[in-house]
Amino acid sequence: MxxxxxxxxxxxxxxxxxxxxxxxxxxxxxxQYEAVTTVSGPVLVIAGAGSGKTRTLVYxxxxxxxxxxxxxxILLLTFxxxxxxxxxxxxxxxxxxxxxxxxxxTFHATANLLLRRYCRHLGYAxxxxxxxxxxxxxxxxxxxSSLNLGGENKRFPSKRVVISILSKSxxxxxxxxxxxxxxxxxxxxFADDLQTIALHYKRFKLExxxxxxxxxxxxxxxxLEEFPEVHTELANRFSHIMVDEYQDTNPIQAxxxxxxxxKHNNVMVVGDDSQSIYSFRGADFRNIMEFPSLxxxxxxxRLEENYRSTQKILDLTNAIIEKAQEKYTKTLFTNITGGxxxxxxxxxxxxxxxxxxxxxxxALHKAGEPLDEMAVLFRSGxxxxxxxxxxxxxxxxxxxxxxxxxxxxxxNKDVISYLRVVANPxxxxxxxxxxxxLDKVGPKTAQNILSRVKSAxxxxxxxxxxxxxKTWKEGLADLLEMLEALRQSGMSMGQMxxxxxxxYEPIFERLYHDDYPRRRRDLDEFGRVMGGYVELQSFLDDxxxxxxxxxxxxxxxxxRLVLSTIHSAKGLEWDTVFIINLAEGRFPSAQAVLPAHRExxxxxxxxAATRARKQLYLVYPQEVMSYxxxxxxxxxxPFLQELPHALTQSPSPAAWQSQSSAYGGGQEERPDYSIxxxxxxxxxxxxxxxxxxxxxxxxxxxxPFFGEGVVEKVVSPKSLEVxxxxxxxxxxxLDYAKLELVQ
DNA sequence: TGAGACGCTGTTTTT
DNA sequence: CAGCGTCTCA
Numbered sequence: 115m116x117x118x119x120x121x122x123x124x125x126x127x128x129x130x131x132x133x134x135x136x137x138x139x140x141x142x143x144x145x146q147y148e149a150v151t152t153v154s155g156p157v158l159v160i161a162g163a164g165s166g167k168t169r170t171l172v173y174x175x176x177x178x179x180x181x182x183x184x185x186x187x188i189l190l191l192t193f194x195x196x197x198x199x200x201x202x203x204x205x206x207x208x209x210x211x212x213x214x215x216x217x218x219x220t221f222h223a224t225a226n227l228l229l230r231r232y233c234r235h236l237g238y239a240x241x242x243x244x245x246x247x248x249x250x251x252x253x254x255x256x257x258x259s260s261l262n263l264g265g266e267n268k269r270f271p272s273k274r275v276v277i278s279i280l281s282k283s284x285x286x287x288x289x290x291x292x293x294x295x296x297x298x299x300x301x302x303x304f305a306d307d308l309q310t311i312a313l314h315y316k317r318f319k320l321e322x323x324x325x326x327x328x329x330x331x332x333x334x335x336x337x338l339e340e341f342p343e344v345h346t347e348l349a350n351r352f353s354h355i356m357v358d359e360y361q362d363t364n365p366i367q368a369x370x371x372x373x374x375x376x377k378h379n380n381v382m383v384v385g386d387d388s389q390s391i392y393s394f395r396g397a398d399f400r401n402i403m404e405f406p407s408l409x410x411x412x413x414x415x416r417l418e419e420n421y422r423s424t425q426k427i428l429d430l431t432n433a434i435i436e437k438a439q440e441k442y443t444k445t446l447f448t449n450i451t452g453g454x455x456x457x458x459x460x461x462x463x464x465x466x467x468x469x470x471x472x473x474x475x476x477a478l479h480k481a482g483e484p485l486d487e488m489a490v491l492f493r494s495g496x497x498x499x500x501x502x503x504x505x506x507x508x509x510x511x512x513x514x515x516x517x518x519x520x521x522x523x524x525x526n527k528d529v530i531s532y533l534r535v536v537a538n539p540x541x542x543x544x545x546x547x548x549x550x551x552l553d554k555v556g557p558k559t560a561q562n563i564l565s566r567v568k569s570a571x572x573x574x575x576x577x578x579x580x581x582x583x584k585t586w587k588e589g590l591a592d593l594l595e596m597l598e599a600l601r602q603s604g605m606s607m608g609q610m611x612x613x614x615x616x617x618y619e620p621i622f623e624r625l626y627h628d629d630y631p632r633r634r635r636d637l638d639e640f641g642r643v644m645g646g647y648v649e650l651q652s653f654l655d656d657x658x659x660x661x662x663x664x665x666x667x668x669x670x671x672x673x674r675l676v677l678s679t680i681h682s683a684k685g686l687e688w689d690t691v692f693i694i695n696l697a698e699g700r701f702p703s704a705q706a707v708l709p710a711h712r713e714x715x716x717x718x719x720x721x722a723a724t725r726a727r728k729q730l731y732l733v734y735p736q737e738v739m740s741y742x743x744x745x746x747x748x749x750x751x752p753f754l755q756e757l758p759h760a761l762t763q764s765p766s767p768a769a770w771q772s773q774s775s776a777y778g779g780g781q782e783e784r785p786d787y788s789i790x791x792x793x794x795x796x797x798x799x800x801x802x803x804x805x806x807x808x809x810x811x812x813x814x815x816x817x818p819f820f821g822e823g824v825v826e827k828v829v830s831p832k833s834l835e836v837x838x839x840x841x842x843x844x845x846x847x848l849d850y851a852k853l854e855l856v857q
Numbered sequence: 858t859g860a861g862a863c864g865c866t867g868t869t870t871t872t
Numbered sequence: 873c874a875g876c877g878t879c880t881c882a
Contacts, residue, residue, distance in 0.1 A: 705868085
């Protein structure tokens with residue numbers, strides 16, 4: 115996360131082609147070669163998982179430059195900034211450093227750079243602040259109270275839902291009313307209020323020079339659509355455009371691509387409809403299929419040979435996607451033979467699952483597998499907590515990706531707010547946060563102060579004149595003094611951090627008195643990241659657009675195991691992949707009830723499983739505890755149950771012996787539970803296998819966690835559907851669940 | 858009007 | 873378990 119502004123400036127003269135490399139021909143298969151060398155006109159590449167998509171993009175990049183296309187005229191849009199940099203790096207190895215001058219990054223980061231330059235056309239000052247989702251939610255909160263909405267009504271959508279509705283409305287180009295009717299029927303009564311909030315939200319952002327993620331895209335499109343001279347300038351500037359992960363773009367991004375390519379029409383997009391996993395961000399996998407209608411005479415190229423996984427893994431992933439309701443046929447094949455069938459393992463609970471995975475990793479590592487060639491993937495950030503404990507105990511180093519970001523921690527947000535106010539004094543969202551930190555200042559006072567300085571040219575100066583209450587006069591003066599000091603240029607980012615901490619430290623300790631020592635470490639880490647920047651604005655931009663992972667110090671070169679959400683694992687691959695918590699209620703996520711959402715969850719599993727080169731483990735706990743240690747869910751995910759049995763194997767009992775757990779080893783083992791794979795090996799807990807007397811339809815049964823229930827359905831000789839009084843309907847497998855008949 | 862205590866609820870994924 | 877809203881007291 116170094117400051118990486120991509121050069122926008124001079125266009126260099128065409129580079130003479132370096133030695134005509136035959137690189138491409140040999141290193142590429144026929145379809146890849148065609149994709150690399152088709153440099154004019156629109157091209158759509160449907161690239162199956164592991165089909166050498168990145169390789170193709172990298173070679174094409176090098177090929178273009180080699181053909182004499184000035185790197186500055188190439189625009190590479192990727193899903194993460196890291197992906198762009200990785201590709202530019204690899205292209206520069208193939209050819210030379212000129213590849214580095216290609217303009218590349220995410221849609222959002224590129225929008226940011228362009229808008230800093232052109233946003234004045236839209237009435238925005240160039241020092242606008244980019245806000246993240248929680249900032250956006252903060253605005254909704256402010257509006258809710260100032261507009262007196264939702265107050266007493268408990269059913270009013272939460273700020274989170276409000277923002278997702280507003281965002282969807284923007285991304286899908288639907289009116290609030292329309293959208294609410296279509297997708298949020300239960301909020302029908304609030305459609306008007308939502309409309310009001312939407313209006314004020316928009317106004318608030320404009321008045322205070324704030325842009326959210328959607329604004330970056332929408333405003334990029336607007337300057338292209340509404341300002342022909344800007345459109346011409348930009349469309350002329352980029353002669354070649356490439357877009358990666360096109361299946362995860364939304365209609366706005368599609369429009370941007372169309373407009374940016376309007377002059378030269380040399381645009382290649384790459385993607386895989388089976389791997390579309392961002393519909394919550396407005397993406398629609400059908401977008402990729404519509405590309406040819408956006409660009410007539412599109413050349414369609416399919417990459418279908420998989421170079422990543424063994425046939426045994428591919429058989430399973432094909433089976434996963436085979437079940438998809440809607441799919442565009444694409445047959446993946448590989449020439450990689452051998453390997454093991456994917457392993458399916460039902461652990462008793464999360465602790466056992468963590469232990470199993472950790473022990474397996476240790477064993478594989480001992481057998482020579484480098485730690486960084488293994489990864490553990492999961493649906494949601496918190497799914498790995500137990501495993502993190504286990505790994506920490508065993509001193510296995512890991513990197514966690516996805517989940518909490520450094521800039522999402524409240525105390526780091528505080529620090530960001532000071533800087534934001536310096537960069538953009540009209541940012542009332544940040545002002546509000548800072549004012550609330552003053553002792554004796556609450557929401558009312560903060561609003562009063564802000565409404566008075568609203569129209570001031572220089573809010574800082576205006577505040578100094580403000581008739582402060584005597585209880586908080588001093589606090590305000592200190593704050594202003596600190597901000598004034600930051601505003602004087604000449605301070606390095608490191609010095610700014612020091613100055614902020616001088617002021618903030620006592621406030622910080624008061625605010626977070628229970629655990630400020632722990633939080634202090636995050637702040638120091640944050641300060642170090644900040645110290646790496648030269649420019650305040652680029653630090654703030656990156657803090658929103660490319661936030662560093664919490665707890666992940668910059669890589670020290672040591673090889674580490676990777677823990678990652680599936681979303682953050684997109685595009686990556688490892689020898690060995692564990693997918694954990696593949697359990698009912700967790701994956702697919704319990705929230706995914708609509709068919710379309712469940713379909714996306716299935717694609718998510720597909721993405722996860724196709725990350726594996728040699729070995730794949732699918733693991734789930736029989737019981738999942740929720741935070742208050744009641745049973746919440748558990749048992750194999752429906753996705754697992756529908757997979758053909760022949761494609762997977764159970765772990766051999768000898769493969770891992772239950773040693774004393776690193777944590778909770780002494781915990782009373784609940785005698786009712788046997789560890790499934792060991793059960794047949796008779797080492798199961800004593801009373802475990804005595805369960806499952808013949809249970810019939812209509813019987814009352816007792817389950818150790820779910821309590822009492824009635825058998826509703828006998829699915830198979832070994833599995834039942836039981837309706838529990840307190841936990842609803844569960845499907846239980848008699849080999850795993852200990853059920854007692856209740857007389 | 859602000860601060861702090863208490864009790865209820867709901868819990869993805871990311872730019 | 874945190875992040876709400878609600879309630880009470882200063």
